[in-house]
Amino acid sequence: xxxxxxxxxxxxxxxxxxxxxxxxxxxxxxxxxxxxxxxxxxxxxxxxxxxxxxxxxxxxxxxxxxxxxxxxxxxxxxxxxxxxxxxxxxxxxxxxxxxxxxxxxxxxxxxxxxxxxxxxxxxxxxxxxxxxxxxxxxx
Amino acid sequence: xxxxxxxxxxxxxxxxxxxxxxxxxxxxxxxxxxxxxxxxxxxxxxxxxxxxxxxxxxxxxxxxxxxxxxxxxxxxxxxxxxxxxxxxxxxxxxxxxxxxxxxxxxxxxxxxxxxxxxxxxxxxxxxx
Numbered sequence: 181x182x183x184x185x186x187x188x189x190x191x192x193x194x195x196x197x198x199x200x201x202x203x204x205x206x207x208x209x210x211x212x213x214x215x216x217x218x219x220x221x222x223x224x225x226x227x228x229x230x231x232x233x234x235x236x237x238x239x240x241x242x243x244x245x246x247x248x249x250x251x252x253x254x255x256x257x258x259x260x261x262x263x264x265x266x267x268x269x270x271x272x273x274x275x276x277x278x279x280x281x282x283x284x285x286x287x288x289x290x291x292x293x294x295x296x297x298x299x300x301x302x303x304x305x306x307x308x309x310x311x312x313x314x315x316x317x318x319x
Numbered sequence: 320x321x322x323x324x325x326x327x328x329x330x331x332x333x334x335x336x337x338x339x340x341x342x343x344x345x346x347x348x349x350x351x352x353x354x355x356x357x358x359x360x361x362x363x364x365x366x367x368x369x370x371x372x373x374x375x376x377x378x379x380x381x382x383x384x385x386x387x388x389x390x391x392x393x394x395x396x397x398x399x400x401x402x403x404x405x406x407x408x409x410x411x412x413x414x415x416x417x418x419x420x421x422x423x424x425x426x427x428x429x430x431x432x433x434x435x436x437x438x439x440x441x442x443x444x445x446x447x
Binding site: 202205206208209229230231234238243272273276277279280283308311312314315318319 | 347350351353354357358361362364365368369395399402403406409410436439440443
């Protein structure tokens with residue numbers, strides 16, 4: 181088993197994705213903290229339990245606060261949180277699928293399998309992204 | 320320039336990389352596990368929301384099980400904190416000299432966070 185060929189230095193896919201992994205991780209931290217802090221500013225302090233708060237921090241989706249005692253949902257379910265969910269979905273799914281690509285390409289080396297795996301992983305990325313966006317828009 | 324490391328599996332097992340090696344392995348495994356679990360949670364959410372599907376509900380019953388939650392929370396917290404450590408070391412490469420110490424610091428952040436999660440999950444699971 182041989183390991184994969186390391187790409188040349190410079191501005192290429194591997195460099196771009198290396199940078200993207202760091203930036204998307206920081207973006208996910210920011211999205212999570214925004215959700216957490218905003219939840220406290222809204223009514224989380226008195227109207228939710230900690231499980232709801234944690235679910236909301238990971239993903240600010242209406243179905244994640246369904247079992248709480250929030251009286252006025254206006255500030256919790258609106259287009260701002262839909263945008264935040266879209267951002268979380270884009271950064272989260274892309275980060276995860278690119279991680280999968282890195283692990284797979286570490287093991288298969290550079291042969292004719294590589295473009296096939298890349299194509300398969302790209303389709304998987306598109307599929308999960310579209311399904312998640314559909315769920316966000318429909319919830 | 321090809322980097323060709325012909326190292327067999329059993330020879331690889333003998334490598335003593337210590338903390339950084341285990342952090343790398345755990346980072347990969349937790350990442351792959353999260354891709355699988357979060358991916359299935361997205362699919363389950365879609366199926367339940369659109370069709371009220373039994374498959375979606377079944378996946379989410381497993382997902383919301385407290386033992387599963389404890390495992391998943393560990394993976395998420397480890398991956399997040401270790402990823403932040405890697406990012407910080409990449410931004411300030413001078414700190415790489417202290418990467419073993421950075422792993423101790425990492426566990427110092429993870430353990431209190433996980434104890435909070437443990438307390439929260441067990442409290443609702445066991446009705447304490």
